[in-house]
Amino acid sequence: MAENREIIHLDDIKQLVDTFYTRVRADELLGPVFEGRIQDNWARHLDIMYRFWQTVLLGELTYQGSPGFKHITLPVGEEHFERWLQIFYQTIDELFTGEKAVEAKWRAERMAEMFHSKIEYYKQNKSRSIL
Numbered sequence: 001m002a003e004n005r006e007i008i009h010l011d012d013i014k015q016l017v018d019t020f021y022t023r024v025r026a027d028e029l030l031g032p033v034f035e036g037r038i039q040d041n042w043a044r045h046l047d048i049m050y051r052f053w054q055t056v057l058l059g060e061l062t063y064q065g066s067p068g069f070k071h072i073t074l075p076v077g078e079e080h081f082e083r084w085l086q087i088f089y090q091t092i093d094e095l096f097t098g099e100k101a102v103e104a105k106w107r108a109e110r111m112a113e114m115f116h117s118k119i120e121y122y123k124q125n126k127s128r129s130i131l
């Protein structure tokens, strides 16, 4: 079995993102949610996600965006976030080790909590405009 590596280069980020989204697309709960929104634009989505994680983990500032807004109207709840984190953690633990691997999981969990609470707020306050 290959030894886990540290996350150091953009190629490591690409391997993480490609492996994670291949699994997400094959997942019966998450796959349809992603396909419904992303449709034929997977190359673009993956490129955005390379840049997002490159910015967060490597400090190379190639991503600019407001990811919260992209999630607010998605048809998801707690079970989707649990599954997303489960697949993300598994992917990290299978491929990587070290400080950045720990940080990736920590960041993902904080963002999942933030997106989830925004989505729940939006569901309960649909009549008020928050966009």
Ligand code: HEM
Pocket: 030, 033, 034, 037, 038, 045, 048, 049, 052, 064, 065, 066, 067, 070, 071, 074, 076, 080, 081, 084, 107, 108, 109, 111, 112, 115
């Ligand atoms: C239930 C869990 C999740 C689902 C179903 C989901 C789904 C999606 C979808 C469909 C998009 C594309 C949006 C669009 O282009 O219109 C997207 C973008 C994105 N997601 Fe998620 N996501 C989830 C959780 C997360 C988490 C936990 C993170 C934190 C790492 C994350 C980070 C991002 C980022 C950075 C983008 C790019 C936003 C942009 O275009 O600037 N997502 N997500």
